[in-house]
Amino acid sequence: xxxxxxxxxxxxxxxxxxxxxxxxxxxxxxxxxxxxxxxxxxxxxxxxxxxxxxxxxxxxxxxxxxxxxxxxxxxxxxxxxxxxxxxxxxxxxxxxxxxxxxxxxxxxxxxxxxxxxxxxxxxxxxxxxxxxxxxxxxxxxxxxxxxxxxxxxxxxxxxxxxxxxxxxxxxxxxxxxxxxxxxxxxxxxxxxxxxxxxxxxxxxxxxxxxxxxxxxxxxxxxxxxxxxxxxxxxxxxxxxxxxxxxxxxxxxxxxxxxxxxxxxxxxxxxxxxxxxxxxxxxxxxxxxxxxxxxxxxxxxxxxxxxxxxxxxxxxxxxxxxxxxxxxxxxxxxxxxxxxxxxxxxxxxxxxxxxxxxxxxxxxxxxxxxx
Numbered sequence: 001x002x003x004x005x006x007x008x009x010x011x012x013x014x015x016x017x018x019x020x021x022x023x024x025x026x027x028x029x030x031x032x033x034x035x036x037x038x039x040x041x042x043x044x045x046x047x048x049x050x051x052x053x054x055x056x057x058x059x060x061x062x063x064x065x066x067x068x069x070x071x072x073x074x075x076x077x078x079x080x081x082x083x084x085x086x087x088x089x090x091x092x093x094x095x096x097x098x099x100x101x102x103x104x105x106x107x108x109x110x111x112x113x114x115x116x117x118x119x120x121x122x123x124x125x126x127x128x129x130x131x132x133x134x135x136x137x138x139x140x141x142x143x144x145x146x147x148x149x150x151x152x153x154x155x156x157x158x159x160x161x162x163x164x165x166x167x168x169x170x171x172x173x174x175x176x177x178x179x180x181x182x183x184x185x186x187x188x189x190x191x192x193x194x195x196x197x198x199x200x201x202x203x204x205x206x207x208x209x210x211x212x213x214x215x216x217x218x219x220x221x222x223x224x225x226x227x228x229x230x231x232x233x234x235x236x237x238x239x240x241x242x243x244x245x246x247x248x249x250x251x252x253x254x255x256x257x258x259x260x261x262x263x264x265x266x267x268x269x270x271x272x273x274x275x276x277x278x279x280x281x282x283x284x285x286x287x288x289x290x291x292x293x294x295x296x297x298x299x300x301x302x303x304x305x306x307x308x309x310x311x312x313x314x315x316x317x318x319x320x321x322x323x324x325x326x327x328x329x330x331x332x333x334x335x336x337x338x339x340x341x342x343x344x345x346x347x348x349x350x351x352x353x354x355x356x357x358x359x360x361x362x363x364x365x366x367x368x369x370x
Contacts, residue, residue, distance in 0.1 A: 022317040043077040046318045046369055047122070050089070050325055053095035053106055053364025054312070056333050064333065066093040070124065071359060075318055077123060079339060081356040085196055090115055091128035095312060095364025105173065108366060116173060117296035119370065125168035133170055134180045140193025141211075143169070149232060151178065154188050154206050155195040162211060164188035166234065186234040188333060190222045194276075200262035202228045203295035205270060206237055208255040215276045219254035225295040240295070243269065245284055253284060253300075259310075259324070263317025264342050265290055267297060269326060271310045289346060303340060304351050314365035318341075324352070328363035331351035335361035 009118040017188075052069040067250040068089040074082035094110045099106075105120040114133055118126030122268050136143065138156030146152045150170035188195070188206060192207035206224045210217070221244070224237035245253040258272030266287045274280045285303035290296075307326070313327030313334070324338040337356045341349040 021258050043319070045074040045076045045082060047074050048316065048318070048323075049074065049099070049368050050314060051090060051096045051099055051366045052326070052356075052358070052362040053093070053110070053366075054328070054333060054362065057358055066095065066364070067362075068093045069362070075321075075323070079262055079321060079341075079345075079355055081337065085358050088117070088124040088128070091130065094346075096366035097364075098145045099366040099368040100145050100148060100370050101368045105148055106153070106368070107145055107148060107171075109143075109151075110364075111142070111347050112147070114151070114178065116171075119224075122370070128364065129176055131171065131173075131176065133178050134307045136168060137161060137181050137183070138165065138193075140210065141167070142194050143194070144197035146197055146199040147232075150205070152234070153181070153193045153195075153199055154186075154197060155209055158194050159212075162191035162193055164191050166237075168197065168234075168242065181224070184234060186226055188237050189224050189239045190220070191224065192220050194256055195220075196258060196260055198258075198260045198262060200267065200290065200295075201226075201292075203290075204234060205240075205260075205267060205295075206264075207260060208243065208258060208272070209258055210276060218252075218274055219272075219276075220255040221252045222295060225297070226284060227295060238296075241288055241297040241300060243286065244300050244356065245286075246300060247284070247305070253286070255284075257284065257297050259313045259327070261313045261315040261317055262290070263322075264320065265292075265346060266317075266342075268315065268317070268322055270303075270315055271327065273311060278311075279330065281311055281328075283307075283309040285352075287348065301348070303348055307338070307352060307354075308334070309338070312363035312365065313347075314367035316367050316369060318369065325367060326362040326365050327359050332342075333361035333363040335359075 007251045041292040070087040098109045108115045114131040117128045127245040141156030143151040147206045154166045165235045167181045169181045192211045196207045198205045209220045223240045226237040242255040244250045255272040259270040269286045284298045288297035310327035314325040320342045322340045326335045335358045339355045340350045
């Protein structure tokens with residue numbers, strides 16, 4: 001029986017460094033190994049903060065449970081993890097979907113829970129405070145933290161019909177709340193709900209979702225992109241390259257709630273669910289090159305498949321590596337930290353490598369670099 005350490009709120013002591021472990025993952029023959037950078041040794045380590053939301057059941061517990069944990073580590077330019085330390089845990093126990101650090105304001109998001117605190121001198125320096133969210137104006141409408149200005153949601157269902165509507169809700173951090181949702185002129189191209197939103201620089205991507213209320217119908221393969229103006233307003237969405245699975249004869253790949261991140265000139269879509277059933281987890285990993293001017297995506301490229309179908313992980317692009325932390329495997333949580341190297345000209349490594357482990361198996365994770 002495998003076991004992991006469980007940390008309660010208030011346990012902020014140092015933890016010994018974790019040693020990198022053996023490689024894992026599926027090898028794909030059509031990608032080449034990365035090219036190492038000769039200047040890596042002169043670069044500083046990257047500081048990473050993780051918020052964990054769920055752990056496996058302990059003996060006597062009927063099922064996995066929510067937790068509240070804040071963990072910190074570093075990643076050296078050569079890909080080695082530093083020791084784990086612990087900071088003030090979130091004030092609520094839930095599974096997290098996104099974190100954002102803007103100046104000295106740290107924001108954390110779950111499906112319907114939004115928290116804020118102060119982050120200064122490399123640690124959480126204030127109490128967590130809840131930002132009560134307004135009720136969403138449509139069903140199947142999922143809010144996303146895309147900037148420190150507030151929340152954005154796209155799609156949904158009204159009157160039994162999926163919509164293309166886009167809404168924003170501004171933060172009122174001074175008064176400790178979130179303003180009511182406002183419909184904005186921006187529109188999606190394809191009506192759908194449960195859309196995942198991801199911001200990269202001035203572009204906002206709307207990925208996947210659902211176009212049916214049936215739990216058996218595959219998720220949406222639609223990907224759209226809109227641009228933020230200088231005043232922060234969002235333009236209309238335009239269709240870009242649809243999701244496909246290049247390892248399955250480029251068949252349509254519809255997905256709900258994938259793990260998404262962007263960096264190194266690419267958007268990454270990892271795992272998720274192929275239907276709204278939690279048993280439909282995917283191990284597909286994809287990347288598409290970003291056109292910096294238009295935000296349009298190039299063809300989706302198959303990355304090595306994840307070691308197991310998963311959701312609820314945290315993902316970051318740090319330098320020339322895509323990192324995946326933990327995740328839900330369905331009946332259990334993962335404690336693995338995976339890395340995939342990005343070489344010259346956007347060529348990816350041939351396998352995910354396990355570079356370490358979390359202090360314990362976790363899912364419902366969000367991550368920020370600071």
